[in-house]
Amino acid sequence: xxxxxxxxxxxxxxxxxxxxxxxxxxxxxxxxxxxxxxxxxxxxxxxxxxxxxxxxxxxxxxxxxxxxxxxxxxxxxxxxxxxxxxxxxxxxxxxxxxxxxxxxxxxxxxxxxxxxxxxxxxxxxxxxxxxxxxxxxxxxxxxxxxxxxxxxxxxxxxxxxxxxxxxxxxxxxxxxxxxxxxxxxxxxxxxxxxxxxxxxxxxxxxxxxxxxxxxxxxxxxxxxxxxxxxxxxxxxxxxxxxxxxxxxxxxxxxxxxxxxxxxxxxxxxxxxxxxxxxxxxxxxxxxxxxxxxxxxxxxxxxxxxxxxxxxxxxxxxxxxxxxxxxxxxxxxxxxxxxxxxxxxxxxxxxxxxxxxxxxxxxxxxxxxxxxxxxxxxxxxxxxxxxxxxxxxxxxxxxxxxxxxxxxxxxxxxxxxxxxxxxxxxxxxxxxxxxxxxxxxxxxxxxxxxxxxxx
Amino acid sequence: xxxxxxxxxxxxxxxxxxxxxxxxxxxxxxxxxxxxxxxxxxxxxxxxxxxxxxxxxxxxxxxxxxxxxxxxxxxxxxxxxxxxxxxxxxxxxxxxxxxxxxxxxxxxxxxxxxxxxxxxxxxxxxxxxxxxxxxxxxxxxxxxxxxxxxxxxxxxxxxxxxxxxx
Numbered sequence: 300x301x302x303x304x305x306x307x308x309x310x311x312x313x314x315x316x317x318x319x320x321x322x323x324x325x326x327x328x329x330x331x332x333x334x335x336x337x338x339x340x341x342x343x344x345x346x347x348x349x350x351x352x353x354x355x356x357x358x359x360x361x362x363x364x365x366x367x368x369x370x371x372x373x374x375x376x377x378x379x380x381x382x383x384x385x386x387x388x389x390x391x392x393x394x395x396x397x398x399x400x401x402x403x404x405x406x407x408x409x410x411x412x413x414x415x416x417x418x419x420x421x422x423x424x425x426x427x428x429x430x431x432x433x434x435x436x437x438x439x440x441x442x443x444x445x446x447x448x449x450x451x452x453x454x455x456x457x458x459x460x461x462x463x464x465x466x467x468x469x470x471x472x473x474x475x476x477x478x479x480x481x482x483x484x485x486x487x488x489x490x491x492x493x494x495x496x497x498x499x500x501x502x503x504x505x506x507x508x509x510x511x512x513x514x515x516x517x518x519x520x521x522x523x524x525x526x527x528x529x530x531x532x533x534x535x536x537x538x539x540x541x542x543x544x545x546x547x548x549x550x551x552x553x554x555x556x557x558x559x560x561x562x563x564x565x566x567x568x569x570x571x572x573x574x575x576x577x578x579x580x581x582x583x584x585x586x587x588x589x590x591x592x593x594x595x596x597x598x599x600x601x602x603x604x605x606x607x608x609x610x611x612x613x614x615x616x617x618x619x620x621x622x623x624x625x626x627x628x629x630x631x632x633x634x635x636x637x638x639x640x641x642x643x644x645x646x647x648x649x650x651x652x653x654x655x656x657x658x659x660x661x662x663x664x665x666x667x668x669x670x671x672x673x674x675x676x677x678x679x680x681x682x683x684x685x686x687x688x689x690x691x692x693x694x695x696x697x698x699x700x701x702x703x704x705x706x707x708x709x710x711x712x713x714x715x716x717x718x719x720x721x722x723x724x725x726x727x728x729x730x731x732x733x734x735x736x737x738x739x740x741x742x743x744x745x746x747x748x749x750x751x752x753x
Numbered sequence: 754x755x756x757x758x759x760x761x762x763x764x765x766x767x768x769x770x771x772x773x774x775x776x777x778x779x780x781x782x783x784x785x786x787x788x789x790x791x792x793x794x795x796x797x798x799x800x801x802x803x804x805x806x807x808x809x810x811x812x813x814x815x816x817x818x819x820x821x822x823x824x825x826x827x828x829x830x831x832x833x834x835x836x837x838x839x840x841x842x843x844x845x846x847x848x849x850x851x852x853x854x855x856x857x858x859x860x861x862x863x864x865x866x867x868x869x870x871x872x873x874x875x876x877x878x879x880x881x882x883x884x885x886x887x888x889x890x891x892x893x894x895x896x897x898x899x900x901x902x903x904x905x906x907x908x909x910x911x912x913x914x915x916x917x918x919x
Contacts, residue, residue, distance in 0.1 A: 313773060313863070314856045316769075319782065
């Protein structure tokens with residue numbers, strides 16, 4: 300669609316609202332609130348408001364990991380390695396969460412392997428207890444043990460968390476309340492409400508992993524049940540949306556079918572009354588003309604909303620359509636009225652002409668012309684078709700023209716003029732579609748009786 | 754890509770679109786936040802090698818949110834006058850008086866456009882989207898997008914011509 304108005308539209312003065320200076324931080328805060336690995340029960344493990352250094356949630360977007368800030372926060376969506384403080388590296392398994400401030404680490408959840416360079420005291424705080432080292436390799440695993448009513452999906456209060464500490468190198472001190480135990484390489488310990496239970500690294504890890512798997516199953520079930528209510532509500536919303544989309548699709552389908560029909564009817568690429576030179580040449584052979592004329596209603600044509608909808612137009616397009624019809628009628632009547640006055644043999648101010656209007660006048664003009672010159676009228680049929688077939692030049696403005704030819708050219712051109720008028724509002728493609736749409740108010744006429752060309 | 758950097762890079766664009774769709778006000782920031790949160794959630798599904806540019810994808814999310822918000826506003830029967838009138842907005846001292854007045858006239862004329870035409874206009878004129886991209890953003894056939902843009906431009910030209918004459 301080309302824009303008939305080539306004047307550029309300069310909207311550069313259109314003021315836009317600027318984002319606040321901390322907008323990105325506000326978005327990040329919302330993203331963090333919605334991040335799935337952080338559960339409400341874990342809020343007892345506060346994350347310092349300013350301690351926002353790292354956050355790894357998805358492979359596609361990660362907020363800079365890899366540097367070694369003195370404080371930070373990391374949640375892993377996949378296995379992630381981070382520098383913790385100045386002398387430790389931590390490998391977080393998916394779902395693990397750690398925050399740190401210097402050598403003080405808080406691990407509310409998940410499995411994390413730590414390698415700590417020898418130095419001052421390094422502590423890992425878990426909901427179940429604390430781990431203290433000076434330099435070693437060890438792993439800490441934490442599970443939230445939440446009491447769940449699986450049937451209802453309700454999650455009860457946090458009863459406790461359990462943690463497992465496994466030591467690979469060096470020595471680690473594990474404490475819970477006032478109890479403290481030292482672990483060496485190859486040893487492990489489970490920390491829970493009932494204190495610190497030492498074991499071998501392999502056995503302890505196996506037992507803990509079994510508990511973790513059990514908790515995960517419960518979690519999945521509880522989560523699934525608790526989502527049911529939300530799902531019902533969501534499905535209801537979707538159904539409503541689908542109903543809206545269905546109505547919209549039906550409207551689009553109708554417009555598309557109409558377009559398709561106008562393009563494929565009988566192998567043609569155009570609507571029946573959308574004629575090209577070959578069509579006119581065929582009509583000339585049989586002495587016929589045919590045309591499509593927009594409705595003649597004097598005050599224009601008021602399209603009801605459903606008609607506009609069928610045409611693929613918005614309700615706000617109604618007045619434009621009405622005005623286009625009115626202008627079409629005015630154009631036709633300006634030319635036809637004097638012809639009608641002549642045909643009727645009355646004075647130009649005779650109101651009868653206006654009472655008859657274009658609908659009747661076109662027949663009056665044709666009948667009178669045919670009555671006074673039947674042969675000429677018959678020839679005018681065929682010559683008109685030949686003009687549109689490109690076989691004959693159109694008479695110049697000063698040439699004498701038979702009233703029948705004058706009438707036909709006026710009526711044949713009416714739909715093209717109407718289309719051109721619509722194009723100013725809708726563009727040429729849409730205007731063409733509309734001008735030949737079956738849902739428009741138009742009349743199609745075929746006039747035979749012309750001289751046949753053998 | 755750091756998500757913060759992503760937000761910073763595109764925040765002005767998203768605010769510009771939303772404020773021109775909805776008028777200035779707190780709702781713009783709410784929807785801008787929602788735009789980025791949705792983008793964040795959907796990012797793993799975004800195909801960076803596909804035909805859609807990141808900016809176009811973000812604008813699509815923002816446009817749909819804006820259109821939904823306007824639809825909801827109408828359904829709630831909340832008068833649109835709670836959107837700050839263009840002439841009452843705090844003015845930017847860097848802009849000349851004439852430019853500010855023109856800007857206000859543009860905003861007022863745009864406010865008269867139906868939502869779908871306004872969206873097509875903003876996406877095309879202010880963000881340089883193609884007809885195909887606008888059609889995808891508004892989820893309409895290409896011809897409908899063309900028509901909407903055509904009508905919107907025509908109305909804006911008429912409104913601005915009237916403003917200049919007055």
